[in-house]
Amino acid sequence: MELTTQNTSINKQLFGDDFIWGVATAALQIEGAHDADNKGENIWDVFSAKKGKISGGHHHYIAVDFYNRYRDDIDLIKQLNIPNFRFSIAWSRILPNGEGPVNQAGIDHYNNVINYCLEQGVEPWITLYHWDLPQALEVKGGWTNRDIIAWFTEFVNVCAHNFGDRVKHWMIMNEPSVFTGAGYFLGIHAPGRTGLSNFLPAVHHAIMCMAAGGRALRNILPDVQIGTTFSCSYIEPASDKLKDIEAAKRVDTLLNRVYIEPVLGLGYPKEDLPVLKKMEKYIHPGDMEAMQFDFDFIGIQLYTREIAEYSFFTPYVHASLVKAKNRNVPLTDMGWEVYPPAIYEILKKFDKYDGIKKIYITENGAAFPDEVKGDKVHDPKRVEYLQNYIAQVLKAKNEGCKVHGYFVWTLTDNFEWAEGYNPRFGLIYVDFETQQRIIKSSGQWYGDFIK
């Protein structure tokens, strides 16, 4: 089968030699080895063990066994000519209790990964927090407890001291809106808490930690590039009725603005999302300054567009999203609309913030139901998705937007949080029974494209 659309308008040269190309992963989704080498328990270990939390009753205990197979997988990154590899550090491998004694086996593991990357000519990009809070800290209130600023700073310090001599690019956090929204408001991600009284303090402390983590890192490693990543969706109103337009604005504020604006010194956008006025009680004197940090770059992670409409019954935002499956639009296996201009629109939006110096797309990709035929996995839809989104990144770049890099989500099929192993996002197919890897045609395409 031929690709449905070959997007010939893009080639690597059009992005210039300095443009960063990479692939992104997260510890919990790939590592497995959930209790190896004195690792402490984390909130996903506990959440996955509860009935009905993960689709299909799946768990991440083995995942794709990256913990043991990292050499082979980094070899595949090299084989695909991918120069930059984003991965995260599991806090509970380094500090099994979240604080206190350091686990040398955890440090050794990440030193091995980093060293092997460098030996293969692959640049390591570290995410410090990709959602796997040590359970010992969750027991003390997790992100709702203000002490997390001290706990998190300690974790950042340990990582900076141990890995900072070799790692030049760091991201403090992955998508605070998702781990606070899904984990502390909706209860569909670990630790499964719900309601505003969990959500608001978690949001505030996550933002405080982004800035505190940035300062801690800069203090120890003044010369490295420090960023943090945000989940973004392009939001449009369902109609041109004023109520829908205002609803879309509240959704845009919640999903795209709440976490970045305090960091840039703009405070919480409470005029556009009145429920944020309830945040007051968690804000201590000096916090508005303490939430600010001058990041070297911002990571944008974008997959889709959402359509918002007014809803009387939805508390706090009074808006709901019109499901993509009811809109007669192309969908991925996550039920997300395929809408390449979304990445262009969000790049243009973030580019307008004065305080943002540099943007990288730190995640973009798609889940489709891949099939093995013979020894091949042909995934034309993913190729087309990547080509069309990358073309929109180029469009924004050509219009002067300060976007400097792009990372595909993700290297291999893996554990997709509450969705378990059903959605396959990888450039590389994994048979989860045998751990056999097969490079998909999208992996081949991306490798040829960035060669």
Ligand code: FCB
């Ligand atoms: C992002 C997450 C990442 C992955 C992709 C599909 O929100 O950062 O871990 O699950 O979505």
